[in-house]
Amino acid sequence: MGKLKLYFSACLVVFVLCLLQLQFDYSKLWSGLFKLGNTISLMLPPDASQWQYVLSAAIESVQVAIIGTVLAIVCSFFLSFLAASNITPHPALSWAIRGICSLLRSIPTLIWVLIFIVAVGLGPLPGVLAIMIGAIGSLIKVFAQSIEEVDEGVIEALRATGSSWLGIVIQGVLPCALTALLAWCVMRFEGDLAESTILGTVGAGGIGYELSHAMRGYRYDQALFVGIVIFVMVFSVELVANRLKLKMAKRL
Amino acid sequence: MTLLQVEQLKKVYPDGTVGLKGISFELEAGEFVAVIGPSGAGKSTLLRCLNRMVESSSGTITLQGNTITKVKAKQLRAVRRKMGMIFQGYNLVARSTVLTNVLHGRLGYMNSLKGALGLFNKQDTELAKALLNKVGLSEQMYKRADELSGGQQQRVGIARALAQRPALILADEPIASLDPAASQTVMQTLYEACKADGIACLCNLHQVEVAKKFATRIIGIRAGEKVFDGAPEQLTDEMISYIYEGAKHEEAVGRKETA
Numbered sequence: 064m065g066k067l068k069l070y071f072s073a074c075l076v077v078f079v080l081c082l083l084q085l086q087f088d089y090s091k092l093w094s095g096l097f098k099l100g101n102t103i104s105l106m107l108p109p110d111a112s113q114w115q116y117v118l119s120a121a122i123e124s125v126q127v128a129i130i131g132t133v134l135a136i137v138c139s140f141f142l143s144f145l146a147a148s149n150i151t152p153h154p155a156l157s158w159a160i161r162g163i164c165s166l167l168r169s170i171p172t173l174i175w176v177l178i179f180i181v182a183v184g185l186g187p188l189p190g191v192l193a194i195m196i197g198a199i200g201s202l203i204k205v206f207a208q209s210i211e212e213v214d215e216g217v218i219e220a221l222r223a224t225g226s227s228w229l230g231i232v233i234q235g236v237l238p239c240a241l242t243a244l245l246a247w248c249v250m251r252f253e254g255d256l257a258e259s260t261i262l263g264t265v266g267a268g269g270i271g272y273e274l275s276h277a278m279r280g281y282r283y284d285q286a287l288f289v290g291i292v293i294f295v296m297v298f299s300v301e302l303v304a305n306r307l308k309l310k311m312a313k314r315l
Numbered sequence: 316m317t318l319l320q321v322e323q324l325k326k327v328y329p330d331g332t333v334g335l336k337g338i339s340f341e342l343e344a345g346e347f348v349a350v351i352g353p354s355g356a357g358k359s360t361l362l363r364c365l366n367r368m369v370e371s372s373s374g375t376i377t378l379q380g381n382t383i384t385k386v387k388a389k390q391l392r393a394v395r396r397k398m399g400m401i402f403q404g405y406n407l408v409a410r411s412t413v414l415t416n417v418l419h420g421r422l423g424y425m426n427s428l429k430g431a432l433g434l435f436n437k438q439d440t441e442l443a444k445a446l447l448n449k450v451g452l453s454e455q456m457y458k459r460a461d462e463l464s465g466g467q468q469q470r471v472g473i474a475r476a477l478a479q480r481p482a483l484i485l486a487d488e489p490i491a492s493l494d495p496a497a498s499q500t501v502m503q504t505l506y507e508a509c510k511a512d513g514i515a516c517l518c519n520l521h522q523v524e525v526a527k528k529f530a531t532r533i534i535g536i537r538a539g540e541k542v543f544d545g546a547p548e549q550l551t552d553e554m555i556s557y558i559y560e561g562a563k564h565e566e567a568v569g570r571k572e573t574a
């Protein structure tokens with residue numbers, strides 16, 4: 064109990080220090096409230112006049128997400144079997160892959176896209192690469208987790224038949240882990256779509272570019288329309304994804 | 316020729332637990348040997364050392380004249396496919412069909428890619444179907460394995476082991492999770508299949524009556540040591556309580572050994 068109190072007071076001190084250090088001008092909160100009201104009035108009604116551009120950019124975002132996610136799924140699928148501790152051909156290999164994955168995960172997608180823009184220029188390609196790298200980092204981790212949950216007995220039984228490693232993996236482990244892996248893929252696609260909409264704001268193609276373009280031109284009504292399109296897009300994918308996941312859960 | 320020769324087999328687990336303290340025995344083709352002993356005696360360890368699922372610490376295992384204690388990779392696969400294994404928990408691939416599960420017994424004979432893709436040839440499929448017929452499950456062939464009852468699943472396990480065309484079957488408490496009726500069917504199936512094809516069987520059992528009923532020979536293990544090896548008729552009640560209860564009968568049986 065005493066320890067808990069200590070941690071709590073330490074957190075409080077840090078919080079207060081941060082607050083003092085940053086020296087907010089609290090009067091701005093008040094005036095900002097009025098400005099926000101003003102901005103909202105500028106947003107309404109949403110302006111859909113640029114819909115062709117917005118729509119094609121939205122499609123581009125979806126394409127970036129699809130390609131990035133699918134490439135990541137393919138890579139992660141093969142690597143995760145090497146990373147899962149229960150069937151890895153060598154523990155060192157498992158450690159190496161896991162280490163690289165944590166490294167990939169620790170760098171945010173927005174940073175990856177900036178790196179890839181430097182490397183391959185503007186456009187959807189750096190977006191695809193950034194999404195792929197981010198997704199690989201997390202997919203391998205969760206894939207390996209699901210593979211590690213496969214019943215040890217099944218693996219033992221197939222090993223005892225004299226099966227090769229590949230035979231054990233594809234004939235024994237994969238059928239047991241398949242629905243879990245598919246569920247992870249669907250979930251990852253949801254996340255990647257949301258991410259791909261943001262990537263355009265830094266010049267990696269897609270609907271994010273339309274958003275920042277409208278904002279920079281103070282066309283808040285157009286920006287709202289873009290916002291609505293993003294919302295509908297992400298929301299409908301989530302809806303479909305939830306349906307899929309429900310179906311998979313039933314098949315379990 | 317002796318099918319299997321085990322000499323001074325010892326196993327110490329990495330955490331220091333002694334699983335086997337030096338066990339020796341021989342097995343002839345077609346023998347049906349029951350291994351009995353209390354929980355933790357080392358029965359599972361013994362079976363798993365034989366097909367190298369567990370690496371023994373010392374001693375030698377000779378199968379059909381070849382020492383297999385140290386073989387690796389391809390040869391190890393060839394050794395394992397000569398020994399079918401049956402498990403207490405059946406260990407079937409739950410989401411695959413019954414037929415596919417039996418076909419898994421052929422994986423040891425196939426190259427890596429063919430096996431992985433499940434490209435079983437016609438003879439393999441015919442064999443698997445015939446074996447399912449033999450264990451009385453041809454009706455259930457295309458069902459998912461987890462739709463079957465425990466006793467049926469264990470018979471699929473037997474068919475999978477038989478599909479390896481093994482010289483030896485290692486059965487680790489095949490009936491421990493089954494009710495008496497299903498146990499009877501499973502043991503009968505296993506016994507008859509082994510007898511028909513001259514397959515030797517090493518079967519860990521908890522129930523002494525079952526061991527006495529089916530086995531041609533019984534091996535008793537206690538605390539990692541072989542304390543009995545003989546015909547079922549020789550297994551007296553004193554010997555049974557010696558195997559299972561230990562110390563207090565030691566003097567009575569006069570078998571005090573120095574470990």
Ligand SMILES: Nc1ncnc2c1ncn2[C@@H]1O[C@H](COP(=O)(O)OP(=O)(O)OP(=O)(O)O)[C@@H](O)[C@H]1O
Pocket residue numbers: 328329330332333334352353354355356357358359360361
């Ligand atoms: N992987 C392991 N690591 C450490 N010790 C182990 C391991 N597996 C088994 N043991 C120990 O080795 C001894 C023999 O175990 P084993 O499983 O072979 O016994 P058993 O005769 O099969 O028992 P049961 O009838 O309960 O199945 C036990 O003391 C057990 O705790």
Ligand SMILES: [Mg+2]
Pocket residue numbers: 358359360487
């Ligand atoms: Mg056991």
